Amino acid sequence: MTKKQTWSQRFESALHPAIARFNASIGFDIELIEYDITGSQAHAKMLAHTGIISHEEGEILFTGLEQIRQEYHQGQFQPGIDSEDVHFAVEKRLTEIVGDVGKKLHTARSRNDQVGTDTRLYLRDQIQQIRQQLREFQGVILDIAEKNVETLIPGYTHLQRAQPVSLAHHLLAYFQMAQRDWERLADVYSRVNISPLGCGALAGTTFPIDRHYTANLLHFDHVYANSLDGVSDRDFAIEFLCAASIIMVHLSRLSEEVILWASEEFRFVTLKDSCATGSSIMPQKKNPDVPELVRGKTGRVFGHLQAMLVIMKGLPLAYNKDLQEDKEGIFDSVNTVKACLEAMTILLQEGLEFRHQRLATAVTEDFANATDVADYLAARGVPFREAYNIVGKVVKTSIAADKLLKDLQLEEWQEIHPAFAADIYEAIAPRQVVAARNSYGGTGFFQVREAIINARTQLSGK
Structure with a gap:
């Protein structure tokens, strides 16, 4: 005989087994068990506090819930x-x-506000963990930057050589991206940390509950002011998925650069064995699997954001079963972001070695100092646009002659324009090209050192 589903007497028969499987979420929402128990304990305390149940019953419920927690930890539940x-x-x-006292736990509560509470408690914890991981990621970036202030690397726009920059300056760009991620998650946290508990199914409850009491027990900052909104709101989930997607954008951009840097064409970094794999048939290869996987996993987080937006766009108030679909996307995004942050932190800390001699050579083998020639003329009274055109012609003729700017003789420079003097060679040397860009936020060595000091201050503030 088929066991009857545990709904009200409104139902005469059990769910079809296939529909029961389709309807069930226990396969993934077991992730929320700790938070469900914690939220239920707060609810039980509130029921006793308001006199809806006795204090003795409240204690029985609290203790029973704690037993379930321990059983789960021990693998017995x-x-x-x-x-x-x-x-x-x-x-x-x-x-x-x-x-039977256990049957009183659900007094003045619906699964609608219950699941909303559990999800917020879960996401609140995960946001704090991800923010800590971001700090660790930033710390590793900063450690590498401090050792490479005067290491030069070609800077690119349009993936074409543009101007040389300090390697530390390049890496600190990712520090700043992660800083925005860290701050953005704090902002998301403020809207995650609002309690829907007590909103009931959609309209509140007839019982004399104290929503602020449970919110305080669970360390929520506020309670939802509208019960319909409280049980149906998933803005906080969308915001989190958006923040998670942006984190993945930043990790993916860094991944792409590492992949390029490790290629034979660039040869800016060497991948260490601890963070690379080989080919099944090509013994000479060392593959950048970590950044490639991070780059690939970025799409799944984007997908969860899109799915959540699509789920929400057509839902009338209040709760709808569609909202069950929020959890797998949230859980997977959390796990993906955490795994990728961990992997990229390890890769930077232990899996990469910058090839300093190759980098030093790379910044001398192009025309990335052309802008400095134009700046040189402009500083001597030549209008910049005129100087720009002069240097463009110089680059063109130099390429035709298979020369770099540093290879031109002083007489050749002075034939181009009488403003050129012997100090042109110092002005276009890669180190001076970088050092001279001393505007705030620029790649000049003084500015980079100041940026590192400021970054350390940011990290120390946690």
């Missing part, structure tokens, strides 16, 4: 598909432990 979701599984087990 592993609910299956017959429980449908984590919320029912916990309530069912609680009733087995404490008897």
Whole structure:
């Protein structure tokens, strides 16, 4: 005989087994069990605090829930598909432990506000963990930057050689991206940390609950002011997925650069064995699997953001079963971001070695100092646009002669324009080209050292 589903007497028969499987979320929302127990304990305390149940009953519920937590930790509580979701599984087990008083836990609460509370508690913790990982990532970037202030690397626009920059300056760009990620998550956290508990199914409850009491117990900053909004809002999830997507954008951009730098064409870095793999048939190869995987995993986080937007765009108030689909995307995005941050932090800290001699050579084998020639003339009274055109012609003729600017003789420079003097060679030397860009936020060595000091201050503030 088929076991009847545990709904009200409104139902005459059980769900079809296939529909039961389709409807169930226990396979993934078990991730919320710790938060479900914590939220339920706060709810039980509130029920006793307001006199809806006795203090003795409140203690029984709290203790029974804590037993379930311990059973889960010890692997003794592993609910299956017959429980449908984590919320029912916990309530069912609680009733087995404490008897009929367990059935009072759901007083003045719906699964709609319950799941919303659990999800926020979960995401709140995960945001803090990701922010800490971002700090560790930034710390590694900063450590490398401090050692490479005067290491030069070609800078690019349009993936064409543009101007040489300090390697530290280049890396600090990613520090700043991560800083924005860290700050953005703090902003998202403020809207995650709002309690829907007590909103009921959609309209509140007839019981004399104290929503601010449970919010305080659970360390929420605020409570939802509208019960319909409280049970149906997923803006916070969309915002988190957006922030997660931007983190992945930044990691993917760095990944792409590492992949290029490790190629034979660039040869700016060497991949260490601890963070690279080989080919199944080409023994000479060392593949940048870590950055390639990060670059690839970026798309799945983007996909979860898009899916969440599509889920929400057509939902009428208030709760709809569609919202069950938010969790897998959130869980996977959290896990993906955390895994990618960890992998990229390890890659930077242990898996890369910059090839300093190759970098030193690279900044001398192009026309990336052409702008400095134009600046040289402009500083001596030649209008910049005129200087720009003069240097363009010089580059053109130099390429035709298979020369670099540093190879031109002084007589050749003075034939181009009488303003050129012997100090032109110092002005276009790669080190001077970098050092001279001393405007705030620029790649000049003084500015980079100041930027590192400021970054250390940011990190020390946690």
